[in-house]
Amino acid sequence: METVLRMAFIYVFLMIALRAMGKRELNKLSAFELVMLLLIPELFSQAALRDDSSMTNATIATATLLTLVLLTSMISHLSKRAHRVINGTPTVLVRAGRYIEGNMNRERIGPEELLAEMHKAGYERLDQIKWAILEDDGKISLVPADGEKSPQNNDDDGDPA
Numbered sequence: 001m002e003t004v005l006r007m008a009f010i011y012v013f014l015m016i017a018l019r020a021m022g023k024r025e026l027n028k029l030s031a032f033e034l035v036m037l038l039l040i041p042e043l044f045s046q047a048a049l050r051d052d053s054s055m056t057n058a059t060i061a062t063a064t065l066l067t068l069v070l071l072t073s074m075i076s077h078l079s080k081r082a083h084r085v086i087n088g089t090p091t092v093l094v095r096a097g098r099y100i101e102g103n104m105n106r107e108r109i110g111p112e113e114l115l116a117e118m119h120k121a122g123y124e125r126l127d128q129i130k131w132a133i134l135e136d137d138g139k140i141s142l143v144p145a146d147g148e149k150s151p152q153n154n155d156d157d158g159d160p161a
Contacts (some may be wrong), residue, residue, distance in 0.1 A: 005033075005049065005071050006048050006055060007048060009055060010044050010047075010048060010055075010058075012134070013059060014040070014150055017062070017063065017066050018085060020066075020070075029157060030040050034111060035053075036066075036068075040062050041109075043058045043061045043062050044058045045064065046058070047059075087137075088136045088138045089136060090133050090134060090135050090136055090141075091103050091107050091133065091134045092131060092132070092133055092134075093107070093109060093114060093132040093133065093134055093140070094114065094126065094129050094131060094132035095130075095131060096145070097127040097128070097129055097130070097145060098126075099114075099126075107134055109134065114132060117132075117140045117142065118132075118142060119137060122141050123142065123144070127143055127145065128144060128148045129144065129145060130143045130145040130148075131142070133144040
């Protein structure tokens with residue numbers, strides 16, 4: 001029965017802690033935040049299996065990690081400079097239908113990866129793209145060239161989107 005109570009405590013604690021962090025934290029995880037979330041099971045594993053007779057250390061360590069993530073998010077939100085340091089800045093990969101090879105090399109994105117993103121968005125040729133921007137969250141935004149229509153994404157059920 002002690003194991004059940006320990007697991008119930010861990011579940012409730014994490015549910016409350018992650019909910020308190022807010023929707024943004026769960027929706028847009030940076031690489032650092034993802035690593036932090038992967039550390040939580042390690043912190044609680046010994047306590048859950050009774051290798052550690054006290055859950056206090058695991059709870060304090062997890063609360064500290066979550067608090068640091070929340071503080072980092074708040075600082076990033078309040079300061080543009082801190083936001084650039086913590087989250088990085090967008091990088092232009094294509095300008096006027098031409099690769100910017102230096103930026104692509106620095107970000108380790110090959111032409112085939114960019115072309116795959118273009119094809120997913122419905123573009124067939126590089127000259128259809130005015131800008132391709134690697135956003136700070138790792139997604140690639142595509143801006144069509146002048147005169148190009150943004151491709152319509154239709155659902156498979158035949159209804160227009």
